[in-house]
Amino acid sequence: MAVCIAVIAKENYPLYIRSVPTQNKLKFHYTVHTSLDVVEEKVSTVGKSLGDQRELYLGLLYPTEDYKVYGYVTNSKVKFVIVVDSSNTSLRDNEIRSMFRKLHNSFTDVMCNPFHNPGDPIQSKAFDGIVSGMMVQTG
């Protein structure tokens, strides 16, 4: 399961970041932030070749020694990033995909909330719940 889940706005600022409390929060922030380099590169190259029939799931962005970072970009250029522990080999690509899909659905629900102002940080219990379900359970 994930150790960090982040939602990044179109303009590349964080809308939501949650990481496992046992590890250094800052490190995850940096990991997510640096992964945006790859996301931007992938989005710009994919956009050119395939037009609107775009795959939202970007796959493994880059492996670090400790983590694997996966990316997903919605049509409105909101980015989802999931960080998984490298040692966790049980997770298949399909499972990551379904995690992203779940995340996207929940995110859409948040956006449908008339009281939510798009562009503001996400503060939603339902979204929190979905994310918690995908995170590594500690304690």
Next chain:
Amino acid sequence: MTVSQWELPPELCCRPMAFVALTGLDVVYNAVHRAIWDAFCANRRADRVPISFKVLPGDHEYPKCRTKRTSYEWYIPKGILKTGWMNKHLNLVPALVVLFYELDWDDPQWKEKQSECATKVEIVRTSLQGRNTKVAVVLIQKKTPLPPGEDLVASERAAALCNACDLSGKSLFVLPHTDHLVGYIIRLENAFYEHAQTYYYTEIRRVKSHKEFLNKTTHQLLFVRHQFKIAFFSELKQDTQNALKYYRTAYSLVHELRSHETNMLEIKTMSGFINYKICRLCFQHNTPLDAIAQFRKHIDLCKKKIGSAELSFEHAAWMSKQFQSFGDLFDEAIKLGLTAIQTQNPGFYYQQAACFSQERKQLAQQLCQAAVNYPSPDPLDTQSGGLDFYGQRPWRQGHQSSVSPQPLLGGVLKSDLLLEQELIIALLSNAVAQFKKYKCPRMKSHLMVQMGEEYYHAKDYTKALKLLDYVMCDYRTERWWGLLTAILITALRCAYLMASVKDYIIYCMELLGRASTLKEEQKGRIEKNFFKVLMNEVPDPEPDCDPSSVAVARSLWNDCIALAASNEFTIEVQDYIPFIQCKAKFCSPSFHIDQPIQLQVFLRADCPHPVPLNKLAISLSNQEYNQWCVVESLAQETMSLLPRATKCFNFRFVAKSEDVGKKIEVSVVMLGRDNGRCVFLTWRGAGGDIASHHEALQATRSSRRWGRGFEMRPELDWDSLLIQHSTMIISRLPKLSVQLSHQPPALIHELYRISVTIESQEEGVAKDVTLTAGLKPGQDAILGQSTHVTLDGTKVCDDTTLALLPDVPLGDLNSGTKLERSVYVRCRSTGPRVFLFHVAYSIDTTVEGQQIVCKCHKVENVVTSLAQVSLLWMSLFEPLDQVAIDIPFMLMTDIFSTSPWPLVLASSCLQLLTMTSNTPQLQSQLEEVVLQTGECASECFCLRCPPLTNSNNTVATGQYLISWRRKPSNAGSPLIQTTVTLPHVILESVPLYIHADLPSFGRVRESLPVLYYIENRTALVQEVDMAVEPSDAFMFSGLKQVRLRILPGSEQRMLYNYYPLMAGYQTLPQLNISLPRCPTTNTHTLRRFLPQRIFVKPQGRQLDDISIAAA
């Protein structure tokens, strides 16, 4: 345990090349030998065979070969690979020893020389005792050899020499010392290379042969050693594919070794070496993915082989080195043409290397804190000065049995901590360079933060701040507040430890600001420190600082405070996110000059406690207004900003009249606060900072969503406050009406009247009223040339008049009075035009007790379209396309009116150039004719064209002038003269002219005399055949058919008496004329000069004769 311990040995990193020793060359004193040696070693490009040459003396002692082991049964290896082995085979044991010897085939002392040579070969052989090294002899000869087979002496002596030296024929070479030295050398080289390859092949066979003696229990280390050796020899043989294969086997064997505390380091070292070789070869074979896969496998296998916990720092250092060397290999491959991608480039490996180095540093520091005493006889100080085997402990060499692990002492670490710091920074900057190349700006920023932190740990605060400052911008614009706060905290620490007051203030302000994610109590602490600095006191140290550095910092701060000089700071906060926000706005985007300008400045503090404030000043683009925009608190009562409350300051001032049409901008907002130390915050433009733009955007989004209810909220919403940084000063609204009356459309050439009525509604006197009238500038340039404007309506203006009359003075205008003026416009071409009427005046008014002079103006546009007047063509009852010379013809003009207004034609006349009028000039036929729309007036002239003087057959006719005016206009208005240029006509000359003289009508059965005049206009005598065709309607008398001769210039008359038989229009009898000498002129061309028909009246009754005569 120094860092350099982990450097890979150079003999591992170089490319192995066959080693060939050259003996018998005296490169110092013998020029020929020197040249040969230079040819061997100079200019070794990639296309030459890979051999490393070395000149050795003939009696050089090569490393001794140990006696061959016949059985491995009792042999227990002490380590995997000897430290000297690679070097030995690269640089000490040659594959081939070449003996150079000067000897010509026809040398007089052949026998002696031959035996000397044999002796030398023997010496070399002896020193190579036991080795498989080949020996070759090269004879340096002065003469060019004959082609093989021709020199019988040579082949005989060569065989003898081979025999004497115990050489095979293939090992004897001849090197003629002639012009083509380099060519011979290259051929020699290739031969040497073949020998070397054979040597390495036998070496490989030899090592392989050991295998059968080994057993798996005691000789595990030898398995690895032998595979490594085979691979290395293969590399020397340049057989890289096989080398790779053997290295791979060696690699898997290394990991099959039983590992325990004592040999862990050795296993790791060797696996690192072999891994290096494998990766290097993979890159060389252009299979980078294999290299990366191998490296990953290597790291995964070795990651867990830490050994004892105390040695984890050593493991981290080793890991770091692994990553670094792989990064180097990768980078080198890229330099040789490999292309890397964003997610797979050397930067990642450098970064990871730095990461492990940092880890090592932390681990080492922990160990150091445990304060282990360094053992007094330094265990690292080995007497022998080196290790026998790679990766073994100096104090425990050769022990392979599992004895209890002796923990390494932490004390050895202290010495190289600083060195470590430098290493980390170097690795990070390597990585930064790579990520910059592969478009990873964020990764680069992250690494720069790490570098900054590393500098901070190294106590190089200036460099740290420089780096951190640089990247902070990126995080600020990307709005990653969490990361920004973390960087700011480090930066604040640096600033504190350096006692850099300005930096300290800036970082404090930003940490107190809304972008900081600090908790309230942390903010409180920082704020307290901030106020201390402002009061010129020493701030409390930042938490988590090194205590010794804190002491240094404190004294620096004390010095700083004692130095009272630098007490004023001006800080541009635009690029930060300070804890005081400022927004200035003009209440309107434009103000009339007679209105006071209103400016509002909003301030808001984000810090937890109220902030005192002394002065607020605004600097505007015109400095003169600045005096009106200052708020200063008196000494007793200070203004203060309450946390999270918006404070608003209002300013009013009156603009100066010279600023009309200009923009006033807020250039700087200054906020002063001084008690002890004075800090001015300045905002360029009208406030706002990096984050405020986005906040305003969000605010508009949400207000759109909430609609009006949101705007009706009583409290002022900070985020939705918009900055209005400039306002336009515009002139006072005129209280003056300008009315225009005219009757469009204007006609072409007409003097078109537009009357302007100006009425003043001002309370005072409008002074210096001026009128600018005419064509509005900015239209087509041709319109400007074809339009003329005048004030004088009595005479028609000419082409020199301008299209725009600027500033016509009209004097003063009292309140409530009217003024009327007429402006006349004359246009020479059709099309719409826009006219401008601009009235300017000045008036004295008072705004807020200030006397100002306003300039007002009024603009009125008139669109005018023009109608055309005339249209013309030419005729002689029947249209002519050519005009005959000296023969009268008719010109008819039609004047067609398209004007919507009736036009009165006053007169018309022809101005002829070459033509002459056939009739005396009479009064115009069109005088006082009134033309309604669509009506046409015609006029007819009889003209004659005189004989031409020049050869031109076209001639300009002249001009037709029409004077006219509009019908309802007053008689005083001038006549307009329209000139129409008549078209050119084509002339023709006629050799024979014929015209008839006949009455205007005939009567049935009454004689009708017709006189034909035939005129010869040529200079020749013309013969004319003339015949009259019979006609049903006439009888006639006269010559029916005749041939005449007409002299040049003379005229012949022919009289016929026609006798009409029928009434009505009758065709006259046809006159057939032909000129035998002039075939172009015939009846047809001449007939047009003659009347064709005549009206014949019926015969009247006799009785009525008198009445007819009376009629």
